[in-house]
Amino acid sequence: MGEYKVLGMMSGTSLDGLDMALCHFSKKKEKWDFSIEKTKAISYDATWKDRLKHAIHLSDEDHSILDQEYGIWLGEQAKLFIEEAQIEVDFIASHGHTSHHRPEEGFTFQLGHGQLLANTSGYKVICDFRTKDVKLGGQGAPLVPIGDHLLFGEYDFCLNLGGISNVSFVVDGNRKALDIGMANMPLNYLTQKINLEYDENGQLARTGNLIPELKTALNNLEYYKLPHPKSTGYEWFLQDVVPLIEKSEASIPDLLHTITHHNCEQIALEIDKFRSKSNNTMLVTGGGAFNSFFVDTLKQKLGNSLTLKIPSKTLIAFKEALVFALMGVLREENKTNIFASVTGASQDSSSGKVFLSES
Known part of the structure; x- marks a missing residue:
């Protein structure tokens, strides 16, 4: 395709909030050019901050409920941003929010249910970028x-x-x-x-x-x-x-x-x-x-x-959202987006799960 318009979404461990960046990518002679066209940062209210902060202590059932509700919330924020900014988007690339990261046990989890995010926003979603690398024996991080x-x-x-x-x-x-x-x-x-x-x-x-x-x-x-x-x-x-x-x-x-x-x-x-x-x-x-x-x-x-x-x-503020948008592009092209030399995995991978909107 060569040119992409992608909404990158990122929530980090500092719990500042959700970062969204509409990023344009184009490729010339194997070199990627980019621009960050529009951005929006949403601070978590006290309820969301508390729920995400304590997700690590939840039962499996409550954790699953949080995953789904957060995915719907992400979809709502993406849809609102796209409509307010009157922008065109090829797909959404979402990091989600890490609730558990124990690669030494072969486990990592990013909240933000991909199918519900896609259904709520109405757009294709690429997410869950860490799991495949961890299954390949890697740390699943850092991905930037x-x-x-x-x-x-x-x-x-x-x-x-x-x-x-x-x-x-x-x-x-x-x-x-x-x-x-x-x-x-x-x-x-x-x-x-x-x-x-x-x-x-x-x-x-x-x-x-x-x-x-x-x-x-x-x-x-x-x-x-x-x-x-x-x-x-x-x-x-x-x-x-x-x-x-x-x-x-x-x-x-x-x-x-x-x-x-x-x-x-x-x-x-x-x-x-x-x-x-x-x-x-x-x-x-x-x-x-x-x-x-x-x-x-x-x-x-x-x-x-x-x-x-x-x-x-x-x-400074939106580089991670930019990079996850790029990771989505590379996944879309089935190109390497995680280096084994970084994570210690058994091989490079094109990571990320794809969800199509069913709405």
């Missing part, structure tokens, strides 16, 4: 590196600061990537204790002081010692990180300050392992790119030999 490779290959590193921090890069001609650890998830967890959705520009964190013993405890977490490829999610945060935070009696600003330093140290440690020249460039996207204290701290940890590129606000 296919977009880094095909759309942002001019950068030495592509760093995403969502709920989780992940990075991708090329080694010996192969795209590699990993979930480094945390980014916004612990920061938002803390600010919600004082009725703030997030710490705007890292203003509170900037006023805090370092808690050395907490930073040491975080740096010593077992996850950081695991070999690549590796990925993580909300389960790890709840099990290993939250107890350390709750044990501390420090102020919220001090906790935010310390965790930001910890996050940036871990990012710098991973980046340093793969620097191949003296002057590297790194594209930084995801909600953390809006946090000036996080970015300033990261620059300090990385040093002057690596240049951080902070792109437009649209690309």
Whole structure:
């Protein structure tokens, strides 16, 4: 087909809300060009945020009900966006919202029932991008590196600061990537204790002081010692990180300050392992790119030999929705959209399940 108009939909572990991006793709001599035409971000209300946050604890029956109801809600939001913006769409590519991610047990689940999403929106839907890779022995994550490779290959590193921090890069001609650890998830967890959705520009964190013993405890977490490829999610945060935070009696600003330093140290440690020249460039996207204290701290940890590129606000906020739209296009063309070199699977795959509207 060569040209596509795709609605990409993304909900991340930070529980900020639903990101939707109408993306245009065209292919010339095996090179993909893209544009983000229209975007919409919908913050979750308290009910949805609570339901998604606690989905991990639900019974199988209640989890299935949530999957269906969330799929209908996604379909409603997609239909409304398409009608309001008066846009044309070839299909919808939806990441859904991850409720469980345990690849070591061969299991991952993204809420957002594909058939109900398709029926409610009236459009073909491609979703469930992680399951096939996990069945092939992979981590099912991170998935954004296919977009880094095909759309942002001019950068030495592509760093995403969502709920989780992940990075991708090329080694010996192969795209590699990993979930480094945390980014916004612990920061938002803390600010919600004082009725703030997030710490705007890292203003509170900037006023805090370092808690050395907490930073040491975080740096010593077992996850950081695991070999690549590796990925993580909300389960790890709840099990290993939250107890350390709750044990501390420090102020919220001090906790935010310390965790930001910890996050940036871990990012710098991973980046340093793969620097191949003296002057590297790194594209930084995801909600953390809006946090000036996080970015300033990261620059300090990385040093002057690596240049951080902070792109437009649209690309920062909607890059993941863009990449899932691209993954849908590649699935439509039966082309590779997940690299085994990234996830550790037994082979590359063209992943994603296709649902046609029955409405």
